[in-house]
Amino acid sequence: MPGAVTAVSPPPGTVTPSCRPRRGREEVLAAATALFHERGHDATSMSDIADRLGVTKAALYRHVRGRAEVLREVTGPVRARLRSLPAVSAAGGGRSPVTELAELLDALARAAAADPVRHAVFWGVGGPPSPDAADAECRASVAGRLVRLLTRAADRGETRCDLDPSITARLLMGAVVGTAVGTAVGTATGAEGEVPAAGGSPSVVDILLDGLLRPGR
Known part of the structure; x- marks a missing residue:
């Protein structure tokens, strides 16, 4: 019929805007978390995250404003967990600094x-x-707690006094976190908050304290 408009169907397999999968903010963060871990933050672009989700980059920006926001949201639960770590008592509080x-x-x-x-x-x-x-500040805060405890322990003769507390704190954080992360990623983990049965994170703490810090033991 003259003047009629014939609807043209898209080629098979074409994803149109109306049928493009809608992804929520949590899905964006989950994809970003995996990519940051696999490739590193610097090597991961917003296009990479969009590709992982199967959406356009424009669709991604409906949920987040950019990579900096994504990173802060990804690491937010870590900052929250670290803020809940045991507090360090003031010097002279009566508890052994090595115990703390x-x-x-x-x-x-x-x-x-x-x-x-x-x-x-x-x-x-x-x-x-x-x-x-915010992440850098949080890491510095944890290191500061360790430095204070190491300094007190050395002053009380509980640890070696020839070690720089700031260097030792960084070594301890790296060894403990690296072991825990490596073990948990490489094995099936249980419920949140559980240390994997095959992981030796607590025993690593004991080894570090016994072998590295305590003199004559």
Whole structure:
């Protein structure tokens, strides 16, 4: 019929805007978390995240404003968990600083084992750590707690006094988090908060304290 408009069907397999899968914010963050862990934050673009989800980059921006926001959201649960780590008592509080140190490191290991991929992104296990300013501040806070405990322990003669507390703190964090993350990623984990049965994170804490810090033992 003259003037009639014939509807043309798209080629088979074509994804039109109306049928493009809709992805929520949580799906975006889940895809970004996996990619940050696999490739590193710096090597992951918004286009990579969109490709992983099977959507356009424009569709991605309906849920997030950019990569910096995505990274902060991905590592947010890590910051929250680290803020709940055991507090360090003031000097002279009566408790052994080595005991407090062991408790803090054990809690750090358990936190990393409970959410290993996000912790790997946050701490930089296998790559550079998250460059987010809030993440850097949080890491510095944890290191500061360890430095205070190590200094007190050395002053009380409970640990070696020839070790720089700031260097030792970084070594302890790297060893404990790296072991917990590596074990949890490489094995099937249980419920959140559980340390994998095959993981030796708590025993790693004991080994570090016994072999590295305590003189004459």
